[in-house]
Amino acid sequence: MSFLSRCNATLFLSLENDNKKQNKDVFVKCGLGVLCSFFLVFLVGVPSVYGSKSEQSVWSVGLKSRIDYLIKRSGISRSHLSIWVSTESFADQLQVYDLNSQSKRVPASLTKVITGAAALRLYPENHKFVTRLMSPHPIKNGVLKGDLYLVGGGNPSFVSENMWDLVNELRRTGVKKIEGQVIVDDSLFDSVRFDPSRTQQRVNRAYDAPVGAMSFNWNSVNVYIRPGSSKGKPASVYIDPENEYYELVNNVTTSGGASASVQLKRVPVGKNKERITVSGKIGLSSDEKVKYMSVLRPDYWSGFNLISFLKQRGIEVQEKVKLGKVPGKSRVLSDHESKPLSEVVKDMMKFSNNYVAEMLTKNLSLMGASKERGTMEGGMHRLQKFLTERGWKASDFALVNPSGLTRDNRFSAFAMASLLDDLRDEFKIYPEFLTSFPVSGVDGTLKKRLVGESTKGWMRAKTGMLTGVIGLAGFVKSKKRPLFTYVFIFNGKGSQTIRARELSDEIAYSLINES
Incomplete structure (x- = not known):
């Protein structure tokens, strides 16, 4: 009132x-x-805490001049930039800076802002994904008289400690031996591991991990390398988590000094395993190095890891993994609920995790569906509908991949800013949405950016980067001005990628220190 x-x-x-x-x-x-x-x-x-409109006009003109100067000093063509800055002005948004803001650009991982917002908006609060161990067979005298099914529930965040929980609960039922095999039910999603909407050049890096309804440890493996006891000796190489999915070939030798140059190469072995060859040199005085590599088959990867965990827990089981659908009359022997959806979205946003973005999108395609399998096409349709229901015109954007690992996505800086401002009015999801963003100088992909005392913690924004593409979108708080909505997109020369990232930070610095 x-x-x-x-x-x-x-x-x-x-x-x-x-x-x-x-x-x-x-x-x-x-x-x-x-x-x-x-x-x-x-x-x-009484003067507003934001200042009168005339006062805002004065300082916004000065800020505009500073941004123009920073752009000129960067040497980047203005035609390669789309920038939008606005701030609160009484009940309205005041435009502070606009450079080509209506131009559609490749946004890279800024796309995840859409994916995260849609997931938070469309799923029930605190939604969780469930992974189960099931079997149609009885347990007699500590022996499961048949196969054990690992049933994937599309959990993007199912990791080692969760597998331990699943196995420990099974052990508490009294199971000490499994007479049958481990069978992985990956049928909640379709069988497409790498959606064609991604960039077509496959790499073995963790950021290019495949997706599957039964996935484990972000479908990537850690390879640790330590120097040997003396120069010329073989280095020590470890895979974590250890299991029978991988064969390891260690060709790393110990050299003098403290530098390291190590390469990983993988090849499929049959249809259900891989071989990792680790080559190169590591200095005798070098610290331990770690490399992250994606897997090719999430289903078999998950199954072999389950076997490893079962054996470590003292449960006897065969070293074989099959694929199949759990029989209809099976009962649940143990299950694990994921962290709340808001925390899964935070994982995706903070670390720009492409795998999580695609997993969430396939899950979205299942909402309201009774028999369909999760597909990227169905999930992308939901994301597109989420935008059009918020006023985006279909002709104003192209959205083909939810992670941004593509050059086929397109939208404008102004459209992104409008979405950010719109979500500030969504009380039920905005707190979780805001906390999912990387924080300048504190965490995620902004941990090493704007680290000074005057800027640390004053920006929450999503980053994006491809060769020739830089993006930054989120909220910046000036110590003396109201909250800024800030979107920066660079599409230009690959040689200017790093300079464009520096420019985006320089503009953010000016916003934070606006007086």
């Missing part, structure tokens, strides 16, 4: 409780009316 409304309500009650004293009532009515008018005029005349 507004201040003036509260005054009028008080006046009404006063008149109702003493309607016999008409002259006094008239006096009260007039007196309170004048009083309310006085306070209304007083409040309107």
Whole structure:
């Protein structure tokens, strides 16, 4: 209720409780009316914490000049940039800076802002994904009399400690031996591991991991390398987690000094295993090095890891993994619920995890579907609908991949800024949405950017990067001005990629320190 409304309500009650004293009532009515008018005029005349519109106009002109100067100094063509900056102005958004903001650009991982927002908006609060161990067979005297099914529930965050929970719960049922085989049910999603919407050049890096309804440790493996006991000796190489999915070939030798140059190469072995060859040199004085590599078959990778965990827990099991669908009359022997959806979105946003983005999107395709398998096409349709329902015109954007690992996505800086501002009014999801962003100088992909005391913690923004593409989108808080919405997209020469990232930070620095 507004201040003036509260005054009028008080006046009404006063008149109702003493309607016999008409002259006094008239006096009260007039007196309170004048009083309310006085306070209304007083409040309107009080300077806003944001400053008057004329004051905002003055400092925004100065800020615009500084941004223009930074762009000129960078040597980057203005035609290669799309920038939008706005801030609160009473009940409206005040445009502070606009450079080609309506131009559609390749956004890279800024796309994940859409994916994360849609997941938070479309799923129920605290939604969780469930992974299960099931079997149609009985347990007698500690022996499971048949196959054990590992049933994937599309959990993007199922990692080693979760596998331990699953296996420990199974052990508490009294199971000590499995007579059958481990069978992985990966049928919740389709069988497409690498969607064609991704860039077509496959690499063995963890950021290019495949997806599957049954996935484990972000479908990547850690390879650790330590120097040997003396120069010329073989280095020590370890895979974590260790299991029978990988064959390891160690061709790394120990050299002098402290530098390291190590390469990983993988090849499929049959249809269900891989061989990793680790080559190169590591200095005798070098610290331990770690390399991250994606796997090719999430289903078999998950199954062999389950076997390893079962054996470590003292449960006897065959070293074989098959694929198949769990029989309809099977019962649940143990299950594991994922962390809440908001935490999964945070994993994706903070570290720009492409795998999580695609896993969430295939899950979105299942909403409201009774028999369909999760598909990228179905999930992308939901993301596109999420945008059009918020006023985006279909002709104003192209969205083919939810992670941004493509050059076929297109949208404008202004459209992204509009989405960010729109979500600030969504009370049920905005707190979780905001906390999912990397924080300048603190965590995620912004941990090593804007680390100074004057800038640390004052920006929450999603980053994006491909060769010739830089993106930054989110919120910046000036210490003396209201909250800025800031979107920066560079599409230009590959040789200017790093300079463009520096420019995006320089503009953010100016916003934070705006006085």
